Amino acid sequence: MKSTSSMSRESPGIAYACAAYALWGLYPLYFRLLQHVPSIEILAHRVVWSLPVALAVVAWGGDWRWLARLRERPALLAHFGAAGLLLVCNWGVNIWAVNHGHVVDASLGYFLNPLLTIGLATLVLREPLSRAQRVAIALAMAGVGWMGVALGVAPWIAVALASSFAGYSLLRKTAPLGACEGLALETALVFPLAFAYLALLGAQHANAFVAATSGDRLMLAAAGPVTTIPLLLFAAGARRIPLAMLGILQYVTPTMLLILGVALYHEAFDAVHGVGFGLVWAGIALYLGDRVLPRKGAPTRPAVRDVGDS
Secondary structure, three states: OOOHHHHHHHHHHHHHHHHHHHHHHOHHHHHHOOOOOOHHHHHHHHHHHHHHHHHHHHHHHOOOOHHHHHHHOOHHHHHHHHHHHHHHHHHHHHHHHHHOOOHHHHHHHHHHHHHHHHHHHHHHHOOOOOHHHHHHHHHHHHHHHHHHHHHOOOOHHHHHHHHHHHHHHHHHHOOOOOHHHHHHHHHHHHHHHHHHHHHHHHHOOOOHHHHOOHHHHHHHHOHHHHHHHHHHHHHHHHOOOOHHHHHHHOOHHHHHHHHHHHHHOOOOOOHHHHHHHHHHHHHHHHHHHHHHOOOOOOOOOOOOOOOOOO
């Protein structure tokens, strides 16, 4: 039985993590309000307005020692630059998918992401895989492959979302910065590209922000806090609850996306999708069972682990 102190620590952690995943799951409702704005322009504003928010959060924390690490290891700039590009790719595909009627495909990507991340960690970091985890990854890949063959269209949205965030997670796992500092640096490194793109649109009198209503301008500027608030909630929750519980809660987001795509936006979910998603879900269930259920002779996992990134 858990101690009272452990439960009091985990309760707010569960609330923070659930809030973060729920907000990510509600992203389609937000971006659909900007459907009339080109997806790449929404992405550029998301980057531009995220930077001041991220810097403000870091300044509020008052710890700038991480800048010394950059002076000592300038190669970290390239490392975080690559991470920033992968993150922007993930954001961009997600926005495009939501505003072009592919929320179900996006949900598949986020269901697939954890298993793909495990596979990438095994290939790059040589992290060991249990037999159950190998089967879980094989089932997920079979589900994606089945949908590609049966539908006659490669599920590129799901693959792009899962692979870009898996690559981002790998880079962040091997970099010595926390969530807020890392986001600030990543955003700062890709900021010039986003700002230059918006400036070019402005020079061509094609910047939607200039001609937009005050409501649309507010929505575009709000992309900054909309991006950073869930990240801060996630970081707060991840530091208070077991990693296995965090792994289970992460499926709140793709579940909400799937429900929104089918129930609200009336996207297709037929027998082909059922089989494909079913194989992915079977892999997830096998993976979670392998992580959560105790194995004979396996060491006991710590109750809480400090996790700094989403």
